[in-house]
Amino acid sequence: MSNESVDELPSPATRGLGSLRLRLTLALPLLNALAVAVFEWSLAGELPNAQALARLTWLVVLLSAAQLLLVELWMLRPLRHLAAGCEAMESQCATPLPNDGLGAAPRLDGELDRIGHAMLRARDSLWQQEQSASELQRELSEQRRQLDHAQATLEANRRELASLARVDTLTGIANQRVFDEALRREFKRAQRERSLLAVAVLDLDQFRQFNRVHGKAAGDAALQRLAELLGTRFKRDTDLVARLGGEEFVALLPGFGMAEAQGVLESLREEWRALRLPDGDGQLTLSIGLAAASPAHPYLSAQALLQAADEALYIAKHAGRDRLSLAA
Numbered sequence: 001m002s003n004e005s006v007d008e009l010p011s012p013a014t015r016g017l018g019s020l021r022l023r024l025t026l027a028l029p030l031l032n033a034l035a036v037a038v039f040e041w042s043l044a045g046e047l048p049n050a051q052a053l054a055r056l057t058w059l060v061v062l063l064s065a066a067q068l069l070l071v072e073l074w075m076l077r078p079l080r081h082l083a084a085g086c087e088a089m090e091s092q093c094a095t096p097l098p099n100d101g102l103g104a105a106p107r108l109d110g111e112l113d114r115i116g117h118a119m120l121r122a123r124d125s126l127w128q129q130e131q132s133a134s135e136l137q138r139e140l141s142e143q144r145r146q147l148d149h150a151q152a153t154l155e156a157n158r159r160e161l162a163s164l165a166r167v168d169t170l171t172g173i174a175n176q177r178v179f180d181e182a183l184r185r186e187f188k189r190a191q192r193e194r195s196l197l198a199v200a201v202l203d204l205d206q207f208r209q210f211n212r213v214h215g216k217a218a219g220d221a222a223l224q225r226l227a228e229l230l231g232t233r234f235k236r237d238t239d240l241v242a243r244l245g246g247e248e249f250v251a252l253l254p255g256f257g258m259a260e261a262q263g264v265l266e267s268l269r270e271e272w273r274a275l276r277l278p279d280g281d282g283q284l285t286l287s288i289g290l291a292a293a294s295p296a297h298p299y300l301s302a303q304a305l306l307q308a309a310d311e312a313l314y315i316a317k318h319a320g321r322d323r324l325s326l327a328a
């Protein structure tokens with residue numbers, strides 16, 4: 001069978017209309033015959049003449065025409081419209097009409113398909129967004145890790161810088177590094193020149209408790225105040241005051257023997273007490289350990305001299321604090 005003959009095959013709707021037309025075509029002559037029979041039977045009791053017969057024939061012809069007109073108007077025309085609509089829908093949906101002839105079903109199927117596809121697309125998009133969110137989360141964690149690393153490096157650099165620096169950041173006086181250098185230098189000079197050298201270690205008493213009661217800021221202020229006092233007391237070019245760390249300070253006094261250094265340090269300790277820190281309650285006292293090197297009382301090394309001052313401080317603390325102790 002050729003393609004052309006396939007294309008020419010009537011659709012199911014067209015076939016239905018054809019059979020309807022055939023049935024009507026057969027039914028109309030039958031109706032005519034029925035009308036003629038009825039009229040003939042009704043006129044059977046009378047004698048038909050030629051005139052009455054002609055009228056009857058015209059009447060049957062008119063009735064048949066009216067019947068044809070009515071059938072065309074009420075049945076064939078709506079059916080033709082219905083068939084045209086079905087053919088249009090059939091070509092749109094590209095699917096054959098169901099046998100029950102319901103035209104809405106393909107449209108409903110199409111809608112459901114579209115909704116299904118939209119839901120699949122939405123699910124895909126959601127999945128992609130979840131993937132992007134996980135990716136972002138991973139990037140964020142990585143950046144946080146890098147930030148932590150950078151902060152740790154920064155902190156290490158800051159500590160290194162502070163140790164390289166020569167000034168104590170809180171009090172502004174020299175730090176331990178400067179003191180160690182100066183102590184070695186002045187000790188050698190004193191040995192070389194057979195001169196005097198005194199070292200005092202000063203430590204605030206019960207500073208932990210002071211911090212606890214008055215707060216760290218008040219503690220910092222006290223440390224700054226003591227540094228200031230040391231700076232005003234020991235201001236010769238050769239003097240050096242430094243903060244070793246925490247609440248511990250040192251004074252390096254070249255040319256001072258034990259007695260002179262003791263006098264100056266005792267008056268400093270009194271002055272400190274008179275400050276009555278903080279806010280006048282006078283709780284914060286000062287303990288001092290003093291050692292002095294001289295030709296009559298030499299030390300083997302700068303470190304030994306400092307250690308002697310430290311031991312004297314220890315004695316002052318154990319003797320009840322708020323006092324000055326001399327190294328043996």
Ligand SMILES: Nc1nc2c(ncn2[C@@H]2O[C@H](COP(=O)(O)OP(=O)(O)OP(=O)(O)O)[C@@H](O)[C@H]2O)c(=O)[nH]1
Nearest residue numbers: 204205206207208209211216217219220246247317
């Ligand atoms: N406010 C402040 N406190 C500091 C600083 N450095 C150290 N401290 C505190 O100083 C206190 C030192 O405490 P300890 O070593 O027990 O000495 P102490 O309480 O003074 O006791 P004694 O020395 O035996 O009289 C600690 O509580 C430290 O936290 C600082 O820069 N500022």
